[in-house]
Amino acid sequence: MKKGKLCVKIGLIILMGVFLVTVSSCSEKKPRLDPMEQYPSETETVIVVEEVDVVQPLTEEELEAQRIQEQEAIRIKEEARMKFVNEDVYFNFDDATLTSDARMIIKQKVVWLRDNPGASVLVEGHCDERGTEEYNIALGQRRAQGIKTFMVNAGISASRLSTVSYGEERPVDFANNESAWAKNRRAHFKIQN
Amino acid sequence: MLQFMKMKILNIFLPAGSVLLISLFLIPQPCSAEYDYIKISDPFLNKIPVAVTIFKSLSEESAGKEISLNASDLVYKALAFTGYFKMIDREAFLEDLQVKGITGPKINFDNWTDIGAELLITGGVTIKDGHLQIDFRLFDTFKSELLFGKRYKGRLDDQRKIVHRFCSEMVYRLTGKRGVFESMIAFVSTTTGNKEIFTCEFDGYDVKQVTRTKSLALFPAWSPDGSSIAYTSYQNDKPEIFIRHLRDGQEKKISFDGINITPVWMHDNKKMGATLSFEGDEEIYLLTETGKIDKRLTKNWGIDVSPTFSPDGKKMAFVSKRFGSPQIFIQHLDTGAVKRLTYEGKYNTQPDWSPAGDRIVYSGMEAGLANIFVINADGKDFKQLTVDSGSNESPSWSPDGSLIVFSSTRTSKSRIYVMTASGTDQRVLLTLSGKQTDPAWSSSFNE
Numbered sequence: 302m303k304k305g306k307l308c309v310k311i312g313l314i315i316l317m318g319v320f321l322v323t324v325s326s327c328s329e330k331k332p333r334l335d336p337m338e339q340y341p342s343e344t345e346t347v348i349v350v351e352e353v354d355v356v357q358p359l360t361e362e363e364l365e366a367q368r369i370q371e372q373e374a375i376r377i378k379e380e381a382r383m384k385f386v387n388e389d390v391y392f393n394f395d396d397a398t399l400t401s402d403a404r405m406i407i408k409q410k411v412v413w414l415r416d417n418p419g420a421s422v423l424v425e426g427h428c429d430e431r432g433t434e435e436y437n438i439a440l441g442q443r444r445a446q447g448i449k450t451f452m453v454n455a456g457i458s459a460s461r462l463s464t465v466s467y468g469e470e471r472p473v474d475f476a477n478n479e480s481a482w483a484k485n486r487r488a489h490f491k492i493q494n
Numbered sequence: 495m496l497q498f499m500k501m502k503i504l505n506i507f508l509p510a511g512s513v514l515l516i517s518l519f520l521i522p523q524p525c526s527a528e529y530d531y532i533k534i535s536d537p538f539l540n541k542i543p544v545a546v547t548i549f550k551s552l553s554e555e556s557a558g559k560e561i562s563l564n565a566s567d568l569v570y571k572a573l574a575f576t577g578y579f580k581m582i583d584r585e586a587f588l589e590d591l592q593v594k595g596i597t598g599p600k601i602n603f604d605n606w607t608d609i610g611a612e613l614l615i616t617g618g619v620t621i622k623d624g625h626l627q628i629d630f631r632l633f634d635t636f637k638s639e640l641l642f643g644k645r646y647k648g649r650l651d652d653q654r655k656i657v658h659r660f661c662s663e664m665v666y667r668l669t670g671k672r673g674v675f676e677s678m679i680a681f682v683s684t685t686t687g688n689k690e691i692f693t694c695e696f697d698g699y700d701v702k703q704v705t706r707t708k709s710l711a712l713f714p715a716w717s718p719d720g721s722s723i724a725y726t727s728y729q730n731d732k733p734e735i736f737i738r739h740l741r742d743g744q745e746k747k748i749s750f751d752g753i754n755i756t757p758v759w760m761h762d763n764k765k766m767g768a769t770l771s772f773e774g775d776e777e778i779y780l781l782t783e784t785g786k787i788d789k790r791l792t793k794n795w796g797i798d799v800s801p802t803f804s805p806d807g808k809k810m811a812f813v814s815k816r817f818g819s820p821q822i823f824i825q826h827l828d829t830g831a832v833k834r835l836t837y838e839g840k841y842n843t844q845p846d847w848s849p850a851g852d853r854i855v856y857s858g859m860e861a862g863l864a865n866i867f868v869i870n871a872d873g874k875d876f877k878q879l880t881v882d883s884g885s886n887e888s889p890s891w892s893p894d895g896s897l898i899v900f901s902s903t904r905t906s907k908s909r910i911y912v913m914t915a916s917g918t919d920q921r922v923l924l925t926l927s928g929k930q931t932d933p934a935w936s937s938s939f940n941e
Contacts, residue, residue: 436800
């Protein structure tokens with residue numbers, strides 16, 4: 302009887318082994334099923350929908366560094382914006398031709414416009430007080446228009462660029478000398494949005 | 495002729511009509527000067543000496559005396575303004591016509607020729623029922639002859655109008671032109687802190703602010719009928735042209751992409767020239783009455799600006815940079831042929847075509863300072879009118895072509911000045927706070 306029981310036990314183990322092998326081999330062959338279908342309903346399963354690394358929180362120093370980095374990025378962006386707005390392009394007397402200095406500044410502005418595709422810009426043409434008002438409004442328009450054309454040729458959409466001329470009506474330096482006149486013969490840039 | 499004049503003297507004592515500013519002597523209007531006293535083309539070399547007596551009060555009203563003196567002063571000032579009369583100082587007068595009387599027989603003409611007067615003006619002032627009536631007489635002292643007499647009647651506060659109507663008549667008879675007494679001047683002033691358009695009468699009297707853009711208003715231009723002023727304004731942050739009807743303040747806007755500046759009417763009172771840049775280049779266009787583009791006049795890459803039309807409407811003078819520096823050119827409107835007008839100097843702008851059509855006045859700049867020049871429309875007889883007196887800009891002819899209004903910085907701040915067409919008698923027109931620029935003289939409203 303003992304022998305017989307043992308035999309039965311062995312037989313069961315073998316059967317279970319065969320079964321397991323069969324099951325496992327079957328599962329390898331079949332395409333992967335939905336986890337819910339793969340297990341009997343009463344089986345408790347964990348479905349991973351999110352996996353988060355559990356790490357140490359940032360130190361104060363690290364936070365500060367990150368903040369500084371973010372601020373620096375904002376500062377650089379703002380600086381570029383300020384440079385764009387504050388740096389005027391200058392002209393010779395009674396002349397709307399872009400000098401090599403002027404072209405260099407405008408190229409930098411083109412770079413900014415590429416980096417800030419959402420920005421639209423008003424190019425203002427100005428003149429010094431010498432010369433007559435009517436003619437100077439035409440001259441200022443020519444200065445602004447020349448810059449717009451340059452920027453459009455450099456790939457900036459014309460729809461982002463508008464022009465206006467104030468002639469000699471809005472000087473930055475009211476003095477009556479060559480250094481003031483040189484500062485007033487300018488194109489100024491305004492970001493409109 | 496003398497007989498006819500005597501008839502008119504009698505007429506002056508007939509009762510006045512009730513119509514304001516009527517003239518009793520309906521003489522057919524001469525089409526040229528009735529008397530050969532003044533050559534309007536260059537009348538400033540030999541000024542005619544004229545004596546304006548203190549007018550005589552003919553009514554009992556106590557206000558009469560003051561008004562008589564006032565009216566006499568106004569005549570004196572108006573005639574002095576023209577630049578072609580030599581006004582004789584009252585201090586020199588040898589007889590008092592307030593006492594002796596103002597009609598021919600009462601006057602001892604030797605007393606007037608002795609002090610150098612060639613013309614003599616007397617006046618009689620009557621105040622009745624709140625109305626003012628002035629009888630004017632103009633005498634030739636050497637011929638002891640009445641040249642003409644006129645009676646005007648109006649409201650008490652029409653005194654200036656009455657005086658100027660007489661002066662207009664007098665100058666018309668002497669020169670064949672109405673003169674400037676019934677014209678106005680528009681200009682730009684910063685009195686309010688912004689550049690706005692103002693107007694005043696020919697002599698700087700009665701300054702009125704026309705625009706309230708609180709921005710920039712520039713380049714006023716009168717419609718030939720005097721009803722409207724066109725100007726350039728930045729009230730929408732770009733230069734646009736506005737046409738303002740003076741009486742009701744209604745405005746029309748002309749605005750294309752780019753600049754819209756320097757509007758100017760043609761003499762037909764309808765079409766207008768202006769500089770627009772919507773095609774990417776500053777060009778001069780002819781606009782219809784409603785502000786639509788009639789046609790493009792200039793076709794040249796480079797600045798073309800500041801049109802002014804010849805009185806016959808056949809030609810246009812304008813400023814172009816086509817040869818490198820701004821110069822004045824003349825274009826035939828029918829053929830489109832263009833001829834350069836100015837060769838002196840490197841910066842010639844702001845042309846204004848004379849009412850007679852023969853000359854063009856403009857400003858030429860050297861070393862940052864501008865001066866006023868005139869040149870014949872055929873390029874001959876170039877003449878400089880201002881010299882060593884700050885920057886002189888924006889010249890504009892008076893309607894009779896005898897005077898030029900302009901702006902000058904000769905006393906530091908820019909002010910409006912007037913001079914004769916020969917450049918003599920330069921004087922400030924008016925004193926206002928702020929700076930005054932861009933003067934434009936209207937037509938005479940009594941042509």
